[in-house]
Amino acid sequence: MSYLFYLLAALTVAGALAALMLKNTVHCALVLTVAFAGLAMLFLNLDAQFAGIAQLLVYVGAVAILVVIAILLTKGSETSKDEVFSRSWLVGLVIAAAVFAVLSWAVIGSIRVLPHEMAVPDVTVVQIGDALVDRYVLPLEIVAVLLTAAMIGAVIVARHEKEEKR
Amino acid sequence: MLDPEEITGSFTHCGPSCDYLLLITAVPMIAAGVIALLKQPYRKTASTLAIGALSFSLLLSIIAFTGVVLDWTHGIVTRIVFNFTWFRIGASNVDLGWVLDPLSAVMLVMVCFVGLLIFVYSTGYMKEDENYTRFFCFMSLFAGAMLGVVIANSTLLLFMCWELVGLTSYLLIGFWYQKPEAAAAAKKAFLTTRIGDVLFLLGIVWLFAQTGTLLFYNNGAGSIEAVALAGLLNQHAAWGLTAAGAIGLLIFAGAAGKSGQFPLHVWLPDAMEGPTPVSALIHAATMVAAGVYLIARVYPLMQAGATQGGTTAALTVVTWVGAFTAVFAALIAVAQNDIKRTLAYSTVSQLGYMMAGLGMGGVAVGMFHLITHAFFKALLFLGAGSVIHGCHGEQDVRRMGGLKSDMPLTFLTYGIGMLALCGFPIIFSGFWSKDGIMEAAEHWSVTKAPFYMLIIGALLTAFYMTRQLAYIYYGHWRGGKPAHESPAVMTVPLVILAFFTMALGLIGTPAWPWFRAFLDGRSTNFELHRVIEPGLFVLMIVSTSVVVAGLILGWRIYGDRSPKATEPDALEKTMPRAWSWLRDRLYVDELYGKTVIAFYQWWARVADWLDRRVFGGAVTGVARSFGLWARLNRFLDANVVDGSFDKGCDELAVGGGLLARVQTGRVQTYLRILALAVLALAAILIWSSRA
Amino acid sequence: MTPLAGYLLIAALIFSIGLAGALTRRNAILVLIGIELMLNAANLNLIAFWRYGPHPELLTGMIFAIFSIAVAAAEAAVGLGLVIHIHRHAHTTDLDQMNRMKG
Numbered sequence: 013m014s015y016l017f018y019l020l021a022a023l024t025v026a027g028a029l030a031a032l033m034l035k036n037t038v039h040c041a042l043v044l045t046v047a048f049a050g051l052a053m054l055f056l057n058l059d060a061q062f063a064g065i066a067q068l069l070v071y072v073g074a075v076a077i078l079v080v081i082a083i084l085l086t087k088g089s090e091t092s093k094d095e096v097f098s099r100s101w102l103v104g105l106v107i108a109a110a111v112f113a114v115l116s117w118a119v120i121g122s123i124r125v126l127p128h129e130m131a132v133p134d135v136t137v138v139q140i141g142d143a144l145v146d147r148y149v150l151p152l153e154i155v156a157v158l159l160t161a162a163m164i165g166a167v168i169v170a171r172h173e174k175e176e177k178r
Numbered sequence: 179m180l181d182p183e184e185i186t187g188s189f190t191h192c193g194p195s196c197d198y199l200l201l202i203t204a205v206p207m208i209a210a211g212v213i214a215l216l217k218q219p220y221r222k223t224a225s226t227l228a229i230g231a232l233s234f235s236l237l238l239s240i241i242a243f244t245g246v247v248l249d250w251t252h253g254i255v256t257r258i259v260f261n262f263t264w265f266r267i268g269a270s271n272v273d274l275g276w277v278l279d280p281l282s283a284v285m286l287v288m289v290c291f292v293g294l295l296i297f298v299y300s301t302g303y304m305k306e307d308e309n310y311t312r313f314f315c316f317m318s319l320f321a322g323a324m325l326g327v328v329i330a331n332s333t334l335l336l337f338m339c340w341e342l343v344g345l346t347s348y349l350l351i352g353f354w355y356q357k358p359e360a361a362a363a364a365k366k367a368f369l370t371t372r373i374g375d376v377l378f379l380l381g382i383v384w385l386f387a388q389t390g391t392l393l394f395y396n397n398g399a400g401s402i403e404a405v406a407l408a409g410l411l412n413q414h415a416a417w418g419l420t421a422a423g424a425i426g427l428l429i430f431a432g433a434a435g436k437s438g439q440f441p442l443h444v445w446l447p448d449a450m451e452g453p454t455p456v457s458a459l460i461h462a463a464t465m466v467a468a469g470v471y472l473i474a475r476v477y478p479l480m481q482a483g484a485t486q487g488g489t490t491a492a493l494t495v496v497t498w499v500g501a502f503t504a505v506f507a508a509l510i511a512v513a514q515n516d517i518k519r520t521l522a523y524s525t526v527s528q529l530g531y532m533m534a535g536l537g538m539g540g541v542a543v544g545m546f547h548l549i550t551h552a553f554f555k556a557l558l559f560l561g562a563g564s565v566i567h568g569c570h571g572e573q574d575v576r577r578m579g580g581l582k583s584d585m586p587l588t589f590l591t592y593g594i595g596m597l598a599l600c601g602f603p604i605i606f607s608g609f610w611s612k613d614g615i616m617e618a619a620e621h622w623s624v625t626k627a628p629f630y631m632l633i634i635g636a637l638l639t640a641f642y643m644t645r646q647l648a649y650i651y652y653g654h655w656r657g658g659k660p661a662h663e664s665p666a667v668m669t670v671p672l673v674i675l676a677f678f679t680m681a682l683g684l685i686g687t688p689a690w691p692w693f694r695a696f697l698d699g700r701s702t703n704f705e706l707h708r709v710i711e712p713g714l715f716v717l718m719i720v721s722t723s724v725v726v727a728g729l730i731l732g733w734r735i736y737g738d739r740s741p742k743a744t745e746p747d748a749l750e751k752t753m754p755r756a757w758s759w760l761r762d763r764l765y766v767d768e769l770y771g772k773t774v775i776a777f778y779q780w781w782a783r784v785a786d787w788l789d790r791r792v793f794g795g796a797v798t799g800v801a802r803s804f805g806l807w808a809r810l811n812r813f814l815d816a817n818v819v820d821g822s823f824d825k826g827c828d829e830l831a832v833g834g835g836l837l838a839r840v841q842t843g844r845v846q847t848y849l850r851i852l853a854l855a856v857l858a859l860a861a862i863l864i865w866s867s868r869a
Numbered sequence: 870m871t872p873l874a875g876y877l878l879i880a881a882l883i884f885s886i887g888l889a890g891a892l893t894r895r896n897a898i899l900v901l902i903g904i905e906l907m908l909n910a911a912n913l914n915l916i917a918f919w920r921y922g923p924h925p926e927l928l929t930g931m932i933f934a935i936f937s938i939a940v941a942a943a944e945a946a947v948g949l950g951l952v953i954h955i956h957r958h959a960h961t962t963d964l965d966q967m968n969r970m971k972g
Contacts, residue, residue: 013892017872017875021875021879022882024879025879025882025883025886028886028887028906030885031888031890031902031906032886032887032889032893032894032902032903032906033890037896037898037899040899040902041898041902044905044906045904047883047906047909048909051883051909051912051913054876054879054913055912055913055916055934058876058916058917058919058920059920060916060919060920060930060931060934062911062931062935063912063916063931063934066935067909067912067938070938070939070941070942071895071905071909071938071941071942072902073941075905075941075942075945078945078946078949079901079902079945079949081910081949082898082928082949082952082953083898085953085956086898086952086953086956086962087956090883095895095918096894096895096896097893097894097895098893098894098895098964098965099965101892101893103892104888104889104891104892104893105889105892105893107892108885108886108888108889108892109885109889109890111884111885112881112882112884112885112887112914115877115881115884115885117879117882119874119877119881119953120874120878123870123871125873130920130921130922130925133919133920133925135925135926135928135931140928140931140932143881143928143932144932146929148932148936151932151936155936155939155940158939158940158943159939159942159943161943162880162943162944162946162957163943163946165947165950166947166949166950167950169947169950169951169953169954170949170950170951170953170954171956173942
């Protein structure tokens with residue numbers, strides 16, 4: 013394994029950890045961006061350039077910003093007087109640890125059968141574009157509709173209601 | 179005219195005879211029914227209907243009687259019978275039927291005639307009474323029923339009409355039911371005659387069972403015709419009697435109840451609580467005579483088995499009871515102060531004479547006295563009614579007196595009746611009828627004791643009637659307002675009855691014994707020398723002297739004296755204890771009260787106790803147990819069923835509450851559970867794929 | 870350790886961290902952040918399997934990941950809109966206090 017991989021992995025994991033352990037919510041959102049970026053670079057390391065750039069564009073550029081805006085809109089920037097972790101945080105932690113245990117057990121238990129090195133796939137954007145409108149045209153259209161619906165839905169859900177009281 | 183056929187068969191037209199007889203009974207009954215529907219103000223209509231119906235019956239009776247007499251002159255003994263089957267029970271027929279023969283023809287005419295006169299009299303006597311309409315309804319019903327008894331050829335029809343007569347007697351005795359004495363007297367009459375009627379019914383049923391038919395005369399198959407009687411004589415009942423004798427005695431028990439023989443006489447004097455026309459018609463002339471008529475009707479049965487010149491056990495009993503009653507009642511009559519009560523005991527006594535006559539001398543002897551007695555007793559009662567009416571309701575003879583000048587017509591007719599009753603010779607029918615009985619008694623095969631008893635009875639009769647006459651008509655007036663003569667509508671019947679009282683003697687003298695011959699079916703002619711036949715003549719002298727002795731004795735003691743009401747009676751002064759016994763009616767009522775009635779009351783108390791404690795207790799117990807059961811059920815239902823159900827529901831609620839705690843409402847809890855579940859699933863998948 | 874295994878482990882780690890965060894943090898937005906991390910970890914898994922799996926020329930994994938990104942973005946938008954909406958009513962984003970659906 014290359015050093016790059018370990019570095020990127022460490023970055024991402026650190027960012028993820030920080031995103032969920034910091035007290036200040038805005039700091040969480042910002043560190044999340046770092047995690048997203050790390051993941052994007054991992055994608056790039058995996059020769060999935062399109063996916064990595066898409067990750068950067070969408071997640072870092074839109075989702076993270078969205079999260080920050082949401083935090084600011086919900087007054088999350090103020091430090092809460094209560095605990096940041098819920099009362100039964102240990103249970104959640106245990107469950108998460110169990111999940112990790114099971115997953116890693118699956119991975120490590122099947123290391124023998126996993127492939128080693130594979131040739132770098134030759135992927136061009138043209139191929140992706142072709143694939144999108146050829147084989148995966150249906151999901152594409154559906155995702156388009158979904159995005160539209162989500163957009164409209166989000167607007168409706170989040171808008172101010174006029175004249176609540178009659 | 180009428181052919182002597184015996185017709186049996188279905189109810190189709192069989193000739194005028196059948197229609198006549200039925201109408202005689204039915205028309206007064208229908209009139210009674212119509213009157214019952216009238217309202218009280220229709221008085222004239224009511225009395226007109228009743229009198230009209232009875233006149234119609236009288237007309238038909240006379241026609242029937244004439245027919246029978248004409249047949250008799252041709253030497254034919256009429257016995258026209260009409261029978262029909264009412265219905266069948268099992269294998270036996272229940273038949274009804276009526277008969278026209280000399281006996282019933284004579285009785286029909288007498289009942290209708292005397293009844294009609296009394297009806298006319300009643301229109302005057304009951305004028306001030308507000309229940310006029312009801313009176314005539316009951317009287318008409320009574321007339322119809324009595325006529326039914328007379329013509330009945332079937333024991334069933336006889337018994338039905340017998341009971342109806344008893345019912346109307348009850349209704350009429352208790353006519354003024356607001357008076358407690360009247361209501362009590364009516365009840366007493368009904369119950370006493372009931373005792374007789376029960377035995378009567380037993381006799382009838384036994385007769386029906388033995389002979390298989392309800393009809394008296396039925397072309398030789400009737401229950402008192404030769405074949406049936408022979409059968410009855412072969413049957414033996416208890417105490418050495420044959421079935422014929424036993425049935426005869428049972429039937430006599432019924433007759434004794436209705437005719438007031440000892441010991442069932444107690445109701446007759448009390449029955450005087452009814453209006454006087456009722457006393458005249460029912461308790462002098464007709465209903466009480468029904469008992470005598472009954473014995474006459476079933477005479478073949480009573481006489482069955484008698485050897486020539488001898489007599490049967492049944493007839494012996496009849497004679498003794500009759501003779502005893504004659505003397506017994508005459509004794510009591512001596513000490514009575516109420517007009518009607520004296521006459522009532524006199525009736526009882528004369529009925530005893532009639533029974534004795536039947537027992538010793540046969541049908542004709544008893545029936546002749548019945549006919550003559552009907553007329554002069556009715557006359558006496560109506561006369562008493564006239565006296566009561568004239569004295570403004572006074573009935574105690576000690577408060578009357580001197581009426582011979584105030585009420586001359588009443589006095590005259592009353593005197594005629596009184597002499598007939600005593601048996602004063604020659605011109606009064608009572609003499610001839612009583613003499614017939616005496617003659618039969620003198621020649622009775624068993625013993626001469628009844629003869630002497632009847633002689634004593636005649637003496638007493640003359641004595642007490644003289645006493646009564648002296649108290650009422652002689653001496654001076656001891657009452658309140660002065661008396662007045664009664665109106666014509668009341669005195670005219672008296673005159674007519676007086677006439678017949680004297681005229682009827684003609685048909686019964688030994689010179690021309692028409693009545694006896696008529697009833698027996700023989701022919702006869704007028705022969706004056708028969709009157710002075712030695713035995714008969716001596717008897718006539720003896721009875722005349724007895725009567726005269728009684729009259730003189732009575733006059734000597736009572737005469738013109740008119741003692742005040744508060745003074746003791748003249749005879750009482752001489753024998754006070756005997757007098758009080760007689761006045762208190764020889765304590766027969768008190769005896770009954772102490773024995774029969776006391777027993778009955780005790781029994782009623784026992785029955786009441788049984789009913790309330792035992793049966794009522796049982797019913798209450800069952801009811802209480804039901805209540806207990808219900809309460810148990812309610813307890814079970816409320817506590818066990820409901821309780822268990824409620825508890826179950828509560829547990830469910832608790833369980834539900836517990837389960838609901840899973841829904842914390844917090845998203846993160848759900849997420850955790852979700853994660854756990856997926857984890858488990860993944861683990862299973864991974865683990866299974868590895869293996 | 871094969872590269873694929875390494876990537877898978879990292880993905881698993883990120884997934885667990887995201888899950889832990891979603892299960893333990895009080896703030897609703899941080900729960901959404903945890904969910905986003907979980908989605909990203911899944912994407913990483915997809916890309917890793919595409920790179921080291923058979924037939925990468927079919928682009929199945931890549932396309933899948935791209936669509937996943939798109940859908941995740943839509944979901945983030947709607948979710949955050951919801952959180953804003955809830956915040957307007959309850960004046961809080963504390964998940965421990967939002968238990969009105971409690972049974």
